[in-house]
Amino acid sequence: MKHKVTVIGGGVIGLATAYALVREGQSVELIEARDSLASATSFANGGQLSYRYVAPLADAGVPWQALGWLLQGDSPLRLRLRLDPAQWRWLMAFMGACRRSVNRRNGAQLLELALHSQATLAHWRENDGLTDFAWRRNGKLVAFRSERAFARGREHVDTANQQVLDGTDLRALEPTLADVPFIGGVLTPDEEVADCHRFCERLAERLRACGQCRFLLGRPVTRLLAHADQVVALQVGEARVDVQRLVLCAGHRSAGLGLPGMHLPVYPLKGYSLTAPIAPKHRAPEVSITDYERKIVYARLDRQLRVAAMVDIVGFDESVDARRLQSMRRLALETLPNAADYGQAVEWAGMRPATPTGVPIIGATAYRNLWVNLGHGALGFTLACGSAERLARMMG
Numbered sequence: 001m002k003h004k005v006t007v008i009g010g011g012v013i014g015l016a017t018a019y020a021l022v023r024e025g026q027s028v029e030l031i032e033a034r035d036s037l038a039s040a041t042s043f044a045n046g047g048q049l050s051y052r053y054v055a056p057l058a059d060a061g062v063p064w065q066a067l068g069w070l071l072q073g074d075s076p077l078r079l080r081l082r083l084d085p086a087q088w089r090w091l092m093a094f095m096g097a098c099r100r101s102v103n104r105r106n107g108a109q110l111l112e113l114a115l116h117s118q119a120t121l122a123h124w125r126e127n128d129g130l131t132d133f134a135w136r137r138n139g140k141l142v143a144f145r146s147e148r149a150f151a152r153g154r155e156h157v158d159t160a161n162q163q164v165l166d167g168t169d170l171r172a173l174e175p176t177l178a179d180v181p182f183i184g185g186v187l188t189p190d191e192e193v194a195d196c197h198r199f200c201e202r203l204a205e206r207l208r209a210c211g212q213c214r215f216l217l218g219r220p221v222t223r224l225l226a227h228a229d230q231v232v233a234l235q236v237g238e239a240r241v242d243v244q245r246l247v248l249c250a251g252h253r254s255a256g257l258g259l260p261g262m263h264l265p266v267y268p269l270k271g272y273s274l275t276a277p278i279a280p281k282h283r284a285p286e287v288s289i290t291d292y293e294r295k296i297v298y299a300r301l302d303r304q305l306r307v308a309a310m311v312d313i314v315g316f317d318e319s320v321d322a323r324r325l326q327s328m329r330r331l332a333l334e335t336l337p338n339a340a341d342y343g344q345a346v347e348w349a350g351m352r353p354a355t356p357t358g359v360p361i362i363g364a365t366a367y368r369n370l371w372v373n374l375g376h377g378a379l380g381f382t383l384a385c386g387s388a389e390r391l392a393r394m395m396g
């Protein structure tokens with residue numbers, strides 16, 4: 001039976017959810033606060049479909065490591081404590097999740113979801129003909145500068161799907177790294193890369209064309225109106241929009257729309273990217289690269305190099321911090337000076353919608369017509385298709 005489903009949020013998660021629901025025969029109305037789709041965190045992320053690197057950030061020893069980073073100048077992590085109970089609650093829950101057993105359990109869940117996501121995207125590409133979003137299976141290379149880190153990286157290698165490379169093999173695989181002092185790396189050949197914003201545009205085109213999805217843009221939802229255990233309507237500015245079934249996919253803003261009895265521990269972790277054009281004279285890497293010690297990722301998206309990094313726990317301030325981007329640009333120039341024109345790079349900041357455990361919240365709620373699909377943190381693009389498909393099946 002066909003239902004009308006309202007989806008709040010037009011990022012990669014909301015759009016993939018709408019797409020999966022329409023594929024299941026539902027009709028969808030998607031409400032987005034901004035004037036354009038995928039213009040918040042899904043706009044210029046790292047572009048990595050990093051299916052086998054999904055272990056949560058929360059792990060044993062991470063609080064001590066984080067403390068070390070906080071004392072560094074060009075640290076990948078920045079924390080500004082605020083008078084905000086949500087920030088304190090999130091940090092406390094994060095510390096609570098920093099245990100090896102919790103990390104292993106959550107990592108296993110995430111890996112299962114990631115591999116399901118990879119299969120779902122493959123299905124959508126091959127069966128539905130979804131193309132033109134700079135998708136490639138180019139492999140991911142996690143590269144190490146120190147013996148200590150390399151030894152730790154080798155400990156977790158899944159030999160069926162990954163290869164350990166010494167410095168010589170690494171440079172043979174990716175000659176653009178000839179002058180970078182990497183001593184070795186771990187290659188995962190099946191990892192993929194794509195442009196998240198272009199992917200969202202392709203999903204939106206399909207949704208518009210199918211006649212089963214309507215978009216309401218520039219319409220921030222201010223409140224969910226519930227009666228007993230059911231959401232009956234949404235407050236959208238002055239208007240009231242009735243709902244039959246509702247899915248909340250509002251990224252890092254989701255907690256603000258929660259209802260009594262719902263636990264949505266999502267907090268923003270700000271990050272940055274540079275998108276630099278690649279001209280014929282440049283030598284950009286083909287494989288995606290994670291510079292392990294510096295916590296920077298590089299991905300080639302057609303004729304552009306996407307560089308992404310940094311975790312700033314600074315509240316809901318979405319502004320681009322010029323100093324953070326300057327330090328990223330300096331590190332990129334030092335590592336891959338001839339890969340792209342950094343002088344022409346487009347600067348961007350985005351808010352990862354993070355749960356303390358790193359595990360997204362997908363499924364039903366205490367309200368019988370309300371579902372959620374949110375909290376994908378640093379892995380929203382990687383996990384989008386699988387999360388959407390899983391939720392659409394639950395709702396079906």
Ligand SMILES: Cc1cc2nc3c(=O)[nH]c(=O)nc-3n(C[C@H](O)[C@H](O)[C@H](O)COP(=O)(O)OP(=O)(O)OC[C@H]3O[C@@H](n4cnc5c(N)ncnc54)[C@H](O)[C@@H]3O)c2cc1C
Nearest residue numbers: 009011013033041042046047048221251271379380381382
């Ligand atoms: C620097 C950086 C690099 C990253 N790199 C990668 C990567 O390489 N691979 C990967 O898998 N992931 C990566 N991520 C994470 C990924 O980008 C996010 O997890 C993902 O974009 C989250 O998608 P979303 O749809 O939940 O949120 P968003 O894209 O933010 O979408 C939420 C939407 O909801 C709308 N909204 C919010 N409140 C309301 C409201 N009240 N009413 C109506 N609409 C509302 C917003 O306007 C927004 O459009 C990265 C993130 C950052 C910041």
